[in-house]
Structures are given as structure tokens and as C-alpha cells.
Amino acid sequence: MTETEGYVGRSLALLQKYPVKIGDLISITTRQGVYEGTLMTRYGYADDHHIVIKLRSGYNVGISIDRITDISRVAEAAGPKYVTPPNRPAPTDLPKVTIISTGGTIASRVDYRTGGVRPALSVEELCASVPELTAIADIDSEVLFSLYSENMASDQWSALALKVAEKVNNGSKGVVVTHGTDTLGYTAAALSFALKGCPVPVVLVGSQRSSDRPSSDAATNLIAATVTAANAVFSGIFVAMHHDLSDDTISIHRGTKVRKNHTSRRDAFESVNSPCVAFVKNGDITVVSKDIPHRREGVTLMPQPKFEKKTALLKFHPDFDPEIIDHLVSRGIRGIVLEGTGLGQVASRCNGAIKRAIDGGVLIAMTSQCIWGRVRMTVYDTGRDLLSIGVIPLGDMLPETAFVKMMWVLGNTKSSNDSIRLMTENLAGEYMSRRPLTRRKNAA
Amino acid sequence: MTETEGYVGRSLALLQKYPVKIGDLISITTRQGVYEGTLMTRYGYADDHHIVIKLRSGYNVGISIDRITDISRVAEAAGPKYVTPPNRPAPTDLPKVTIISTGGTIASRVDYRTGGVRPALSVEELCASVPELTAIADIDSEVLFSLYSENMASDQWSALALKVAEKVNNGSKGVVVTHGTDTLGYTAAALSFALKGCPVPVVLVGSQRSSDRPSSDAATNLIAATVTAANAVFSGIFVAMHHDLSDDTISIHRGTKVRKNHTSRRDAFESVNSPCVAFVKNGDITVVSKDIPHRREGVTLMPQPKFEKKTALLKFHPDFDPEIIDHLVSRGIRGIVLEGTGLGQVASRCNGAIKRAIDGGVLIAMTSQCIWGRVRMTVYDTGRDLLSIGVIPLGDMLPETAFVKMMWVLGNTKSSNDSIRLMTENLAGEYMSRRPLTRRKNAA
Numbered sequence: 001m002t003e004t005e006g007y008v009g010r011s012l013a014l015l016q017k018y019p020v021k022i023g024d025l026i027s028i029t030t031r032q033g034v035y036e037g038t039l040m041t042r043y044g045y046a047d048d049h050h051i052v053i054k055l056r057s058g059y060n061v062g063i064s065i066d067r068i069t070d071i072s073r074v075a076e077a078a079g080p081k082y083v084t085p086p087n088r089p090a091p092t093d094l095p096k097v098t099i100i101s102t103g104g105t106i107a108s109r110v111d112y113r114t115g116g117v118r119p120a121l122s123v124e125e126l127c128a129s130v131p132e133l134t135a136i137a138d139i140d141s142e143v144l145f146s147l148y149s150e151n152m153a154s155d156q157w158s159a160l161a162l163k164v165a166e167k168v169n170n171g172s173k174g175v176v177v178t179h180g181t182d183t184l185g186y187t188a189a190a191l192s193f194a195l196k197g198c199p200v201p202v203v204l205v206g207s208q209r210s211s212d213r214p215s216s217d218a219a220t221n222l223i224a225a226t227v228t229a230a231n232a233v234f235s236g237i238f239v240a241m242h243h244d245l246s247d248d249t250i251s252i253h254r255g256t257k258v259r260k261n262h263t264s265r266r267d268a269f270e271s272v273n274s275p276c277v278a279f280v281k282n283g284d285i286t287v288v289s290k291d292i293p294h295r296r297e298g299v300t301l302m303p304q305p306k307f308e309k310k311t312a313l314l315k316f317h318p319d320f321d322p323e324i325i326d327h328l329v330s331r332g333i334r335g336i337v338l339e340g341t342g343l344g345q346v347a348s349r350c351n352g353a354i355k356r357a358i359d360g361g362v363l364i365a366m367t368s369q370c371i372w373g374r375v376r377m378t379v380y381d382t383g384r385d386l387l388s389i390g391v392i393p394l395g396d397m398l399p400e401t402a403f404v405k406m407m408w409v410l411g412n413t414k415s416s417n418d419s420i421r422l423m424t425e426n427l428a429g430e431y432m433s434r435r436p437l438t439r440r441k442n443a444a
Numbered sequence: 445m446t447e448t449e450g451y452v453g454r455s456l457a458l459l460q461k462y463p464v465k466i467g468d469l470i471s472i473t474t475r476q477g478v479y480e481g482t483l484m485t486r487y488g489y490a491d492d493h494h495i496v497i498k499l500r501s502g503y504n505v506g507i508s509i510d511r512i513t514d515i516s517r518v519a520e521a522a523g524p525k526y527v528t529p530p531n532r533p534a535p536t537d538l539p540k541v542t543i544i545s546t547g548g549t550i551a552s553r554v555d556y557r558t559g560g561v562r563p564a565l566s567v568e569e570l571c572a573s574v575p576e577l578t579a580i581a582d583i584d585s586e587v588l589f590s591l592y593s594e595n596m597a598s599d600q601w602s603a604l605a606l607k608v609a610e611k612v613n614n615g616s617k618g619v620v621v622t623h624g625t626d627t628l629g630y631t632a633a634a635l636s637f638a639l640k641g642c643p644v645p646v647v648l649v650g651s652q653r654s655s656d657r658p659s660s661d662a663a664t665n666l667i668a669a670t671v672t673a674a675n676a677v678f679s680g681i682f683v684a685m686h687h688d689l690s691d692d693t694i695s696i697h698r699g700t701k702v703r704k705n706h707t708s709r710r711d712a713f714e715s716v717n718s719p720c721v722a723f724v725k726n727g728d729i730t731v732v733s734k735d736i737p738h739r740r741e742g743v744t745l746m747p748q749p750k751f752e753k754k755t756a757l758l759k760f761h762p763d764f765d766p767e768i769i770d771h772l773v774s775r776g777i778r779g780i781v782l783e784g785t786g787l788g789q790v791a792s793r794c795n796g797a798i799k800r801a802i803d804g805g806v807l808i809a810m811t812s813q814c815i816w817g818r819v820r821m822t823v824y825d826t827g828r829d830l831l832s833i834g835v836i837p838l839g840d841m842l843p844e845t846a847f848v849k850m851m852w853v854l855g856n857t858k859s860s861n862d863s864i865r866l867m868t869e870n871l872a873g874e875y876m877s878r879r880p881l882t883r884r885k886n887a888a
Contacts (some may be wrong), residue, residue, distance in 0.1 A: 149825055150789035153762040182785035186762050263787050263817025307763075315759040315783065317847055318597040318630050319751075327771050339759065341626035343707050345594035371815070373707025382592055403761055 005040035006041045009048030014065050015039075023077025023436065024055065028063055029070040035063060036074060072109075088320075095173035095230040099127075099135035100163060103147040104206050106178025130219045133435050136283075137230040140172065149180025152187055154307035154407060160187070161194035164202055165303040165444055173297065174201045174229025176222070181206035181260055181268065184239060184432050188255035189404040190307065192428040194251065199299035201232045204255070205240045208266050217242050217266045224250035224280035232285055234292040237428070238277060241269040252278040252285075254292075256401045256430035272372060274347040275394040276433045291429075308334055315339040315369055316346045317425040322353035329356065335363035335419075338391070339399045344375035345382055351389060352419040358390040363406060365392040367399040397430050405430060450867040453492030458509050459483075467521025470497065472507055473514040479507060480518060518757045523541045537676040539617035541581035543571075544607060546600065546631075547591040548624025548650050574663045580727075581674040584616065593624025593650075596631055598751035598851060604631070605638035605788045608646055609721045617741065618645045618673025625650035625704055625712065628683060632699035633848040634751065636681040636872040643743035645690035647697070649684045651711050661686050663681040665865040668694035668724035676729055681872070682721060683715040689723070696722040698733075700845045700874035703815065716816060717840040735873075752778055752854035757847040759783040759813055760790045766797035773800065779850040779863075782835070783843045788812055788819035789826055795833060802834040807850060807863050811843040836867050841874050849874060 020026050020039055028035045028051065050062035051071075052186055127133050127141065144163055145156060164175050179187055188204045195202065204227035207218035225240035237255035245268045253271045262268035270342030271277075277289045281363075310333050314324065328336065336357065340346050342365040360366055366386065368375050373395035377383030387393065394402050409422045451459055464470050464483055472479045472495065481497030487857050494506035495515075535766045571577050571585065586859035588607055590602060608619050623631055632648045639646065649669035651662035669684035681699035688711045706712035715721075721733045754777050758768065773778065780801065788810040790798075803807055810830065812819050821827030831837065838846050853866045 097674065148789070148792075148824065150760075150785050151791050151793075153791065157762075181788055182570065182787075183762055197591075260786065260814050261816055263812050263814045263819065265817065266816070271741075309763050311763070312765070312768075313759060313761045315757060317757045318593075318601075318842070319629055319753045319755070321756070321853070323775070324756075324768070324772075327770075331765075331767070341594050344702065345592070345626055347590075347595050349595075364656065368707050370704050370707045370712065371710065372705055373712070375707065379593065382594065401760065407763070 007051075008050075011051055011065050013050050013066065015051065015071070018071040018073075020071060020073045020075060023298040024073050025075040025077075026073050026383050027074050028053065028068055029072075030063060030067040031069060032067065033060065037061070038077075039182070047330075053088055072089060090311050094138045096171055097139055097174050097176060097226055097229045098164075098172040099133075099139060099141045099176045099226070100160070100167070101143045101177065101178045102145040102152065102160065102180070103142070104178065104182075104184075105148050115214075130222055132219075133226050134222050136223065137173075139226075140167070142167075147180070148295060149182040149184060152180070154190070154309055156163055157187055157190035157194065157307060159307040161303045164191065164195060164198075165301045168198065168200055168202075169302045172200070174203065174226075174232070176225045176229050177202065177204045178222070179204050179206050181208060181241075185259050185269070185398075186301050186312070186400055186404055188237055188239050188253075188258060189398075189401040189430070190408065192255040192401075192430070193405055193408040194303055194305045194307075195237060196302060196304065196428055197299075198235055198237060198301055199296040200235050201240040201295065202227050202236070203228045203238045203240050203252070203253045203439055208242075208264060208268060216294060220247060221250060223283070224252075227280055227283055228252055228278070229283060232278065232287075232388065233295055234277065234287065235295045236293055240280065241278075242266040243279060248281050250280040251276045252280060254289075254429050256405075256428050257398065257432070259398055259400065261371075274429075304408070304412050306411035307404075309407070309408040311335040311337075311403065311407045311410060313337045313339065313399060315399075316341060318347070320347065320350065322350040325350070325353040329360055329362055333357075333362060334410050337367075337394075337399060337403045337406055338364065338366050339369040340366050340375070341369060343373075343379055343383060344377045344386070344393055345380065346386070348382055348385070354386065354391060361416060363392070363410065363416070363423070364390070365394050365398060365402060365406060365423055367402045369399070371398070392420060395431050396425070401430050446813065450758055451492075455492050455495055455509050457641060458512065458671075459495065459515070462515040462517070464515060464517045465521060468517050469519040469521075471516050471518050472497065472512055473509060473516075474511040475513060476511065479505065481505070482521075483649075508693055538580070538582045540615055541618050541620060541670055541673045542608075542611040542616040543577075543583060543585045543620045543622065543670070544604070544605075544611070545587045545622045546589040546596065546604065546624070547584070548593050548622060548626075548628075551605040569596070574666055576663075576667050577670050580667065581617075582613070583670075586611075591624070593626040593628060593631075596624070596627050598753055601631055601634035601638065601751060602749035605635055605747045605749040608635065608639060608642075609745045612642065612644055612646075612745045616644070618647065618676070620669045620673050621646065621648045622666070623648050623650050625652060625685075629703050629713070629842075630680055630844055630848055631698075632683050632702060633842075633845040633874070634852065636699040636749075636845075636874070637649055637849055638747055639681060639745060640748065640872055641743075642679055642681060642745055643740040644679050645673050645682060646680070647672045647682045647684050647696070652686075652708060652712060664691060665694060667727070668696075671724055671727055672696055672722070672729060676731075677739055678731065679739045683713060684724070686710040687720075687723060690750045692725050694724040695720045696724060696729075698736075698873045700705065700849075700872050701842065701876070703842055703844065705815075716842055717818065718873075748856050750850070751848075751851040752856035753851070755779040755780045755781075755847065755851045755854060757783065757843060759843075760785060760794070762791070764791065764794065766794040769794070769797040769801055773804055773806055777801075777806060778854050779809075781838075781843060781847045781850055782808065782810050783813040784810050784819070785813060787817075787827060788821045788830070788837055789824065790830070792826055792829070795829060798830065798835060799833045805816050805860060807836070807854065807860070807867070808834070809838050809850060809867055811838050811841060811846045813843070815818065815842070836864060838867070839875050845874050 040052040203225040239253040243249040243251040257274035483497040647669040683697040687693040687695040701718035
């Protein structure tokens with residue numbers, strides 16, 4: 001065995017007796033039967049007496065070395081293959097669309113050596129994998145980051161906003177941003193504020209399955225995002241992801257109203273307290289929302305890419321210790337978004353710490369951990385107490401969007417009054433007017 | 445004016461000229477027309493130049509005192525009326541059910557003096573308002589607390605668990621707990637662990653509308669909860685709330701899998717990553733889940749009511765400051781449930797603080813802020829890093845249930861190994877085996 005990643009002790013010793021390496025298709029003979037699969041890496045917490053292979057079914061099995069009588073190689077490790085599209089002049093009548101890659105599953109592939117997923121696919125590789133893209137738009141592309149999305153934060157949002165603005169101001173008719181799904185909603189909100197008034201569509205897109213897997217949603221999502229960036233009549237910041245479990249319909253969500261509501265389903269993203277903006281099916285865009293700004297090409301986009309890092313999102317829970325608020329204040333926090341219960345409540349014993357923070361100039365706003373619905377703090381006297389202390393109620397704004405907005409507001413205002421005013425103004429569709437009781441059904 | 449709550453300065457002076465008091469139905473004449481409605485209280489942040497009345501439509505309007513030419517009383521303030529049920533001997537063939545009141549909207553009424561909602565209705569008043577209850581069961585009742593549910597915490601959970609156990613051990617065939625909806629899910633989880641193995645059904649029930657309002661869901665919810673407590677063939681801790689916007693179907697949710705997913709809808713409560721246990725319609729219980737323990741009357745219930753308060757639920761977000769973890773450790777925290785992104789991720793720069801905490805003996809477990817789906821930390825190397833540090837992955841457990849379970853586990857174990865083992869064991873239906881991709885649709 002030439003590569004030994006993760007195997008230690010007895011399992012390593014056994015593997016080294018055979019001409020196999022990580023990623024090879026191997027056959028393991030045991031006293032109970034023969035197993036065939038890809039030899040997988042093991043990780044730091046692994047024991048030393050199992051060999052792990054991935055069966056054709058996709059499941060990993062660990063086989064005790066005490067049961068193993070023979071190991072042989074069936075086929076050598078092979079990575080995914082990419083086809084480079086033929087060189088051809090870009091059709092001059094196609095709109096110019098920029099694809100900016102930041103990482104995530106959509107720009108990743110299964111690493112056959114480790115069995116894990118790595119952010120590794122370049123935009124060129126994406127276009128090679130999805131040749132349809134070159135028929136939709138004159139694609140310009142740039143790899144800005146190669147990050148797991150849980151590591152994306154405000155520094156990246158700022159750099160991304162500047163890059164998008166540069167591309168828009170240089171003539172891109174739309175921009176696609178490939179992004180890991182975990183914090184895609186946060187980044188979509190961040191661009192919605194930093195690129196307020198964006199004259200063309202900017203479409204963030206991710207994938208819940210690696211783009212080289214048969215069940216991947218990467219290609220359909222990417223095609224829909226590119227169609228939207230190239231052709232949509234509307235402008236602003238959006239997210240394109242599978243609408244449901246069918247293969248063909250992609251939802252276009254408003255960047256400030258979208259949330260990842262499932263860890264793994266392809267239709268994990270949903271518009272909350274808001275309808276989708278549009279659907280894309282077979283390359284056609286059907287607009288379903290009437291209040292989206294029109295595309296206004298030729299208008300210069302002035303980015304406002306500053307975000308205040310000294311901002312926190314705190315979820316209230318029973319036995320929540322309000323000292324955490326005092327501690328954040330002592331560390332120089334400038335704003336806190338609370339995720340209260342129901343209509344916007346926290347236990348009354350938190351009021352002292354909240355009041356001290358507000359009196360010290362900290363911006364404190366209220367959202368609901370219910371996710372759906374809207375904060376209404378005038379119904380109960382406890383809510384009214386919080387209002388009179390100075391807590392800002394944020395209506396139907398998502399907690400995550402509220403947190404990003406507060407970072408942006410604090411980064412772009414000088415006075416507390418301006419901050420409070422901006423928090424309560426509808427800047428980028430983050431507030432929706434009260435709607436009837438119909439709601440898109442989702443998740444369970 | 446004899447009662448002046450909230451009115452100050454000029455508006456107070458004007459009101460004092462007329463024989464009206466808060467809660468009266470009054471008529472206000474202005475140069476533009478006449479308004480009739482209930483005189484409402486004003487609150488701390490009110491100005492001094494509006495009089496606020498609640499119109500018959502239910503909306504409040506503020507009328508500028510500069511426009512007012514006359515005020516008169518149409519009818520005196522009147523509170524809601526309750527009819528005491530006729531004294532009759534309890535039918536001896538009805539099962540004995542205890543209703544324990546803790547407060548919340550279901551045990552509240554609109555205070556016509558303030559326009560707000562107050563937890564004020566006793567269980568006797570509830571029974572008087574919902575006489576159907578006395579035909580379902582031989583009702584025994586007790587007011588344990590009168591609290592807004594955001595003020596319910598582990599001290600109340602412990603007292604409630606002891607009270608329920610006392611009632612069960614004294615022969616109640618089922619127990620109904622009325623509770624504010626905001627933290628009802630947390631309390632349901634708490635009882636699920638503290639009353640593990642409960643031999644009869646304990647049904648928590650709330651209401652999204654005050655019980656004296658025409659659109660209230662209080663009566664139907666309470667009737668369904670009482671039917672379930674009296675007659676269900678299954679046992680354990682459950683939540684009874686409206687299934688949808690129809691008037692007649694109530695869902696019975698497992699206490700560890702239920703979440704308030706809307707701030708105000710009657711069907712705000714949903715089973716997450718799990719089907720409902722049963723539906724109640726027109727007094728009939730339809731069981732839909734097969735893996736619920738049977739009712740086992742006569743078995744003694746041994747409560748385990750201890751909860752460790754030094755436990756926190758932390759929601760990860762971009763730019764999350766890991767110092768908060770070090771700070772909690774310095775304050776003696778014993779367990780932290782993280783709400784990570786996606787499959788259970790946090791930014792890699794948090795790993796140091798997490799490792800320091802775990803090395804110091806703090807229990808750290810991972811859930812997902814997606815709400816739906818399940819944590820799977822072996823897919824990405826970042827997740828595997830967290831696993832090797834010792835973070836406990838909690839599968840499809842709700843973050844709120846995970847937090848309550850950790851409080852309970854830390855309150856009832858001596859060693860770290862026992863705590864880790866209990867966190868990963870399925871004690872009260874908090875873990876569900878992987879299910880097909882169907883899910884009940886909800887919320888938007």
C-alpha cells in the first residue's frame with residue numbers, strides 16, 4: 001500500500017501486505033463472504049482494526065480485519081474526467097455573464113482518494129461539465145475564493161461585493177456567484193445590502209450534491225442561475241435552487257427572504273414570509289412577484305461593502321443567562337439581534353441587561369425563532385416593556401437577514417438615530433407587507 | 445375619568461373632562477366624523493396627544509386630541525362572562541383527568557382595561573368556558589403557575605414534572621398541561637425526559653388566540669388534549685395543537701419532535717423530522733404512528749426532575765466570535781449545544797475554543813440551524829475535525845430539544861462518559877430513524 005491515509009496500527013499493517021491504495025476498487029474476502037468497493041481513507045478518531053470500503057450502493061462499511069482472509073485490487077483509483085469544450089468564438093449576440101466562484105459543493109467534487117468532498121472545481125471545469133452554459137451567455141469567469149461556506153464571513157462578503165460591482169460596471173449583463181449552501185442565505189443578504197440598487201440580476205447558486213455525482217443538482221441550478229443572470233427582466237440579488245424534488249423547476253428567491261431549511265434535500269432553500277420571485281423551467285423564466293425592480297442596464301453600481309463585525313446574533317432559550325449580553329457589551333459589541341420566542345419575547349429577567357446595553361449605545365433588535373410569521377411586540381405587556389427600553393422590532397425579517405443587515409447598517413452609519421431608522425426601513429425587500437394566511441408549504 | 449392608565453399631559457387632561465374610563469365603549473366626535481370603540485390604555489412610550497380606541501373591527505385607532513370636539517360614554521366597561529356549570533355528580537364511569545394550568549394565552553383573556561392579554565383564567569373558568577370537558581372526563585384541576593411562557597424555565601419544568609407525577613401516581617388516567625405557546629416545545633421536551641417512561645398520556649396544550657376571542661383555538665385544542673389524556677391507547681408526553689387552518693383537526697405531536705414554526709398561525713406547531721403521532725377530530729383519535737408506547741396504567745411514575753442550568757444553546761453565524769465559548773467556560777458552563785450550519789458546521793476558527801472547552805470537561809454537541817434534516821459530520825473534513833475534537837453529533841434532534849436534553853443529562857449523570865452515552869441514546873423519541881424524503885409541508 002503506497003498511501004496510508006488514516007490507517008494505523010493493525011489495519012495499516014494488513015493493508016501494507018497487499019498492492020492496493022486509497023481510492024482503488026478492491027475485493028475483500030472474509031470467512032463470511034466477499035465485499036467489493038472503493039478503499040476509503042479513515043480519520044483521526046478511527047480505530048486500528050477495521051478496513052472501510054464504499055460499496056456500489058454508496059454506503060460505507062467497515063470490515064473487521066480479524067475476519068479478512070484476502071484483499072485484491074479490482075481496478076485502480078480514478079478521478080472524475082472533464083471534457084474541455086471545443087474552442088469556438090463566443091457568439092457576439094449572447095449577453096455577457098460573469099460566473100464568480102467562491103467554493104462550496106457546487107464547485108467541488110468527491111475526492112476519490114479520501115471519500116470526502118473538496119472545493120476544487122474551477123469555473124472552467126464547471127463550464128466544461130455543463131456545456132449548456134456557453135449557449136446561454138458569453139461566459140466570463142473568475143475564481144475568487146475556494147472556501148467551505150461556513151468559513152465565509154464579512155471580509156469575503158466585502159470582497160465579493162466589490163468584485164460583482166466591478167464586473168457589472170464593466171458590462172456584465174448579470175452575475176452568477178457559486179457558493180456553498182450552508183451560509184448562502186447570509187451572503188445573499190449581505191450582497192442585497194452592499195449592492196443595494198444593483199441594476200442587473202446577481203444570482204447566487206449552490207448545490208446540495210457534488211457536481212460530479214449522478215444525482216447532482218449542480219447543473220440544473222447553474223443553468224437556471226445563468227439564464228436568470230443573462231435574461232431576467234428584473235434586477236437585484238437572488239438565490240437559484242431546486243424548487244422541489246422534480247428535476248426541472250428552479251426557484252428564484254429574493255436574497256433577503258431565503259433560508260436553508262433542510263440539511264440535505266435539493267429543495268432545502270425556501271422563501272420565508274414571501275413568495276418566490278420567479279421559477280425557471282426548461283430555460284424559461286416565469287416571474288411570479290410583481291414588486292421586483294426592473295433591469296436597468298448602463299446604471300453605475302456603487303457598492304457599500306462595509307460590515308461591522310462587532311455584531312452578534314443571540315438565540316434566546318429558557319434559562320438563558322443575560323450576563324452574556326453584559327459580556328458582549330464589555331467586549332465592545334455594537335449591535336445584537338435577538339432571536340426571541342413567538343411574537344418577540346425574552347424572559348423578563350433579561351430586560352436589565354438589554355436596557356444597560358441600549359443605554360450604552362448598543363443597537364438591539366428583535367426577531368423570532370419561529371422563523372415564519374412576524375414579530376409583534378405590542379400584544380403582551382412583556383413585549384411592550386422591551387419596546388419602551390428601546391428594542392427595535394423587525395417585523396417579518398429573517399433572523400439571519402436581520403443580523404447581516406445590522407452588520408451593514410452599523411458599518412455604514414455614524415449616528416444611532418440613523419442606524420435605527422435604517423433598521424426599520426425596507427432597503428432590499430427584507431420586510432414584506434402583511435400577507436394573507438396562505439403560505440408555501442415546506443419541510444418536515 | 446377615574447382610571448388614567450398610560451394617558452399623560454394633554455390627552456389625560458382632555459379625558460378627565462368626561463365621565464369615561466378605560467374599557468368603556470365610548471363615542472368620540474371629531475370635525476371629520478364620529479368614532480365608536482373601546483377606550484384603550486396607552487403605554488410607556490405613548491405621546492400625549494392621541495386617544496386610542498379599539499374599533500368593533502378589532503383595530504386600534506389613535507385620534508388626535510386636536511380633532512376631538514366631544515367624548516361620551518356609550519356603555520360601561522364589561523369583562524367577559526363565565527357560566528358556572530351546573531353542580532352534578534361526576535359520572536363515575538368517566539376517566540379521571542387532571543388539568544394543570546401554567547399560564548399562557550390558553551389560560552388568559554383580553555384585559556378590557558388595558559387591551560393587552562393577561563394570564564388570568566383559572567382551570568375552573570376554562571371548564572366553565574368549555575363545558576364539553578366535563579362530558580369527556582372527570583376533571584381534576586390545579587393552577588400551578590400563571591406565567592408567560594417566555595418566563596418558564598427549568599425550575600418550573602422540575603416543579604411541573606413533580607406535580608404531573610403526583611397526579612399520575614394518584615390515579616389520573618391522563619394529564620393536560622395548559623401552557624403559553626412560546627416555550628411550549630421546550631417544556632414538552634423537558635417533561636419527555638423528566639417523566640421518561642410515563643405510563644399514561646400527558647398532553648401539553650396552548651392556544652394562539654385568547655380563549656375569550658371568537659377566533660380562539662383554545663376550546664378545540666383543550667377538548668382534543670383532554671380526549672387524548674382520557675382515552676388514548678398510547679402513553680408519553682405530547683403536544684395538542686391545530687393541525688391546519690380548518691377548525692376541526694388537532695395534531696398530537698411527540699413532545700421531543702415538535703416546534704413552534706410560526707409566530708401567530710393556529711397551526712404554528714409542527715412535528716419536525718417526524719410524523720405526528722395522532723390526529724383528533726370530532727372527539728375521535730386516529731393513531732398514525734406505530735412506534736408509540738402503549739398506555740400502562742397502574743405503573744408507578746418515577747420522575748427525574750433535575751436540570752443543569754449551566755447549559756447554553758449557541759447559534760453559529762458568520763463572524764461568530766469563538767471567545768464567547770471561552771467566556772462561558774470561564775463562567776462554569778457544563779454543556780453547550782451548537783446550532784451549526786447545514787450538516788453541522790462552524791467556521792474552522794472556532795475549533796480552538798471548542799477543543800479547549802471539551803478538554804476542560806464541557807459537553808459540546810452539534811445540531812443544525814436548518815431545523816429540518818439531520819447532522820452528518822463525516823461528509824466534509826471540517827465536520828470530521830469537529831468529531832475528532834469530541835463534538836457529539838445529534839442526528840435529527842431539534843436544537844431546542846437537544847438543549848433541554850443536555851440540561852437533563854447533565855443534571856442526572858455523574859461522569860462525562862455517561863453524559864455522552866445518554867446524549868447519543870434515543871431516550872424519548874428525540875431521534876428518529878432515517879425516513880424517506882416525504883415530509884409534511886408547512887409554513888411560509
